[in-house]
Amino acid sequence: MSNTENTGGKSPKEMEEIKAATNDTSAKIYPIIKPADWVGIRAGALKTNMIGSPAENNLKLVVAYGKDTPDNFVFLTQNDLPKYEGRNIIEEALKNIDEYPTEFEYSEVFENKALSASGPDFASERILSQSHMLKAHEMLGAEELFVSIPRRSCMMVIARDASQDLLNKFSYLHDHTWNDDSYGNAPIANLIFIVKGGNIVAHINLED
Numbered sequence: 001m002s003n004t005e006n007t008g009g010k011s012p013k014e015m016e017e018i019k020a021a022t023n024d025t026s027a028k029i030y031p032i033i034k035p036a037d038w039v040g041i042r043a044g045a046l047k048t049n050m051i052g053s054p055a056e057n058n059l060k061l062v063v064a065y066g067k068d069t070p071d072n073f074v075f076l077t078q079n080d081l082p083k084y085e086g087r088n089i090i091e092e093a094l095k096n097i098d099e100y101p102t103e104f105e106y107s108e109v110f111e112n113k114a115l116s117a118s119g120p121d122f123a124s125e126r127i128l129s130q131s132h133m134l135k136a137h138e139m140l141g142a143e144e145l146f147v148s149i150p151r152r153s154c155m156m157v158i159a160r161d162a163s164q165d166l167l168n169k170f171s172y173l174h175d176h177t178w179n180d181d182s183y184g185n186a187p188i189a190n191l192i193f194i195v196k197g198g199n200i201v202a203h204i205n206l207e208d
Contacts, residue, residue: 025083027067029076030100031093031125033149033188034064046076048090051191051203060205061189063128065093068121097122098129104139104157109173110166114158115139124149124188130198137198145195146170150178151185160194175206 036059046065052058066075102120106112117123126132142159158170194202
């Protein structure tokens with residue numbers, strides 16, 4: 001029997017490194033937005049409800065929490081909570097996403113009247129950061145924003161009062177990204193979020 005059999009092709013040393021990363025409580029914790037049908041929910045992943053609730057049978061999105069390790073992202077489960085006794089995991093995760101180094105860029109496709117913050121691992125999760133979204137308000141000079149995070153590491157933002165032509169283009173690009181799996185980015189939501197004062201205040205379900 002080889003050293004990598006029944007271990008997903010990993011050597012004993014690699015398996016030990018993975019085990020160490022799983023038990024490491026010093027690694028930074030980040031939030032990850034997941035759809036309600038994510039398999040991790042049934043596996044006991046630590047999460048909070050973001051849109052909807054199981055009680056009302058309309059759960060759409062959850063926020064899971066995990067550690068960003070050099071090799072992979074390790075989701076936390078309810079069983080991990082004793083390791084973090086005395087620590088507020090959710091507060092830590094939101095602080096870390098607040099400080100995550102991503103920048104908005106003006107989109108020439110939208111005549112510099114829309115923003116993108118795509119590419120970095122937690123670009124989509126920056127919608128949870130009020131300070132990040134307040135920066136979008138400032139850059140667009142807009143009181144209300146439409147925000148699209150159709151897939152992991154993707155974010156697009158436009159002023160709610162933009163021209164109809166630009167809003168149509170924004171809707172088209174959201175739909176295209178939502179349906180395009182060519183980059184392998186996991187889908188998040190076929191929703192457009194309405195953001196005011198840096199916070200999500202409502203959403204538009206494009207599947208209704």
